[in-house]
Amino acid sequence: MSTPTLYLPRDSRLHHLHPLTKLALIGLAIVAGATLPVTLWVIAVYLLILMPLAAWGKVLPAFLRSSLLLIWPFALSLTLIQGFFAPGEHILLQLGPLSLKLEGIQLAADYTARILVWLSAVILLMLITRPDQLMLALTERGLPRQIGYIILTALQIIPRFQQRAETILDSQRARGLETEGNLVKRLRALVPLVAPLILSSILELDERAIALEARGFTRAGPRTSLTTLKDTAPQSAFRWLSLIVMLLLILARAAGWMTA
Amino acid sequence: MIRLERFSFTYPGEDQPALSDLSFEVPAGQFYGLVGPNGAGKSTLCYALAGMIPHYFKGTLSGSLTVAEIDIAQSSLGELAGTIGLVFQNPFNQISGSRFSVRGEVALGLENLGVPRDQITDQVDETLEQSGLADLGERSPFALSGGQQQRLAIASILVMQPAVLILDEPTSQLDPVGTSEVYALLHQLVGQHETTVLIAEHKLERLAEFTDNVLVLNQGRLLANGPPKTVLTDPLIEEIGVQPTRYTQAARQARARGLILKKDEFPLTLQDAQEFFDDAAV
Incomplete structure (x- = not known):
């Protein structure tokens, strides 16, 4: 019987990265998806960062299938709700008392793009990371x-x-x-x-x-692990850099430095 | 290795003790069986020997219980892990669920004990080999058969190299093949590592085949303590509701119907029975 994990074992450089490095990559995509002011830039995060990463990790077909399967209900409901109910001037279609407006469609496209980036970033992380290794990395850091x-x-x-x-x-x-x-x-x-x-x-x-x-789960004292997670100095540097970029993006958005 | 002196235990809110005035010893490297009807206190005794009583299940206890020179009541579960191993009925509930491979599952106990990684690798490999799970190392623990899962549960305890292994009806949910696999492993274990084993079991034929001594428990009291040949053919066990092996029953019926038997003792296993009836005369 299978476990509900999406992980696909592949021999790729991406798979061999330290789980926290993968987490930093995905965190960066999520923060970018939330803070970038222009819809096209958000879509670019999906097309130019997440998709190439998935291809590098040899999981592109599964990545595309899962992210598209998950996004269409959002796309549909957002288009209907925002299209008909968001305020706007440019009416595209009149259905009795309801009117489909361009501004609403644009808003729906923006939300959909952001949700697509968030969901697919998490999917990518799950496709390329064994859950136990991710948890090991997190517990080693204090979880x-x-x-x-x-x-x-x-x-x-x-x-x-x-x-x-x-x-x-x-x-x-x-x-x-x-x-x-x-x-x-x-x-x-x-x-x-x-x-x-x-x-x-x-x-x-x-x-x-x-x-x-009986297997010492609550025993006090230091623990060891059968699995060792390989980490390198460049990966550690990359994680710090990602953190700085994430903070800068959040700061820039909050301070209003980035506008459409 | 195991020593009880006038040991009694009562669960909270109960009038009757679950274990009453038990005194016996199990020498190091011996394979002991534990039989008794349902509710006799077998599981409670197993929990007490593994320290789950009084450290997990609370209650009133008196007398003394030492295992591997450790006074159980004065110790903690953390300290006992690795010295006393406990395996019970349902293999599914013994799988931690936090490991994605059989190898990882077996390693968990050693990781918790803080054993260095190289040593973990060696001990895990050796235990997988010994338990016949070497080819299944990368398989998910949940993708194994019942017998394989129970062997995994035993392997996960064995890898910690406990001095004493307590098993509470480990084969009750297994088919005959799974049961044979588990007993073969235990037999090998006692022979090679001199582990002291105590097993609560309903399958008397298996006890007859493998154990050095059998304890009989009824209503929390020790009724008998002796070699399987004597204890398991004693009419006493049938009186308390433990069914003798079919060979013993057949021999008893044969005698009752007038078959003259040269031997006084009744057979326990198929092999015993063959010799027994070969010697019989009508």
Whole structure:
């Protein structure tokens, strides 16, 4: 059974970068997406930075597929809402009392471009970074281990819960539970489904905790790691530089130095 | 290696003790079985031996319990990790969920103990080899069969090289193939590393085959402590609700129906039974 991670193992230079360097790259794209004043510049971040990075990491097809799949609901709803309801002068289409305006479409395009950059930057990070290595890098820099553990476990355990929910659903159906039909019927069917799922999960908590205790999870003292993350001086310099650029972008936007 | 002296434990809010006045010893390097009906206190005893009682499950305890020269009540779970290993029924609940490969999962305990990386690599490789998981090192722990997952759970504890290994019905959710895999591994472990093993188990034939001694627990009390041949064929265990092996049952019925048996003791395993009935005369 698969885990809900997007990670694609590839032999690329991008994959071999330190997870924090990848995080800095993606952070830079996200901050740029939020602060750049011109829509075309934001689109340029996607076309000229994120897409080439994805190609470098040998994950371009998956990157394009995921980012386009995720963005179209935003594009559609933003175009409808902003197009018809944002104030503007240039009417493109009149539908009874409603009018589609150019200003609204431009606003929708701007929002869509920014959301596209944010979402696809995160997708790219997930495509090229193993979650456990990212968490290792973050815990090495001070993220509490418990938080890292919760995130990683959630990634792997959620699909098992889905599997169990299906088993419970099947067995309740076998006992005559009606799960098809109108809303009230479906809602009523939820109780015999959710209750065993939650109860069994709570009962398992003790066993999980004990299994971790037996392996020294709460032991005091220094820890080591089987995995070592390779870091280099240029990568470290790049991360500092990215941080400075991010701060400058935010400052420039806040102070109004960048305008359309 | 394990020593209990008049050890008792009562869960909070309960009138009756879950373990009552237990005294026994398990010498180093021995393979001990633990049998008893459901609710006899087997799991509670396993938790106590691993230090989960009183450090995880609270309650009232009296008497003394030392494992590997450590007074359990005075220690902490952090200190006990690596010295006493605990494996239980459900392999799924023993997988940490925070590692994406079998190798990573096995390494987790050593990482928590702060073992240097080179040593982790060596010990993980050796343990994977020993547990028959070497070819599955890069596989996701969740992509294994039940038997493989239970071997992974055992490997994840073994890698820490505990002096004592406590197993609470580790094969109850496994099919015969998975059960055989687990017992083969344990047998090898006791032989090679002189690990002291105590296993709670319902499958008496396996205990007959592998253990040096068997403890019988009923209502929190120790009823018997002796070699499997004596203890597991004793009618006493059937009286408390533990089903004897089918070979023992067959031999008893044969005697009841007038088969004259030369041997006094009843067979436990298939091999015993063959010898037993070879010697029998009608």
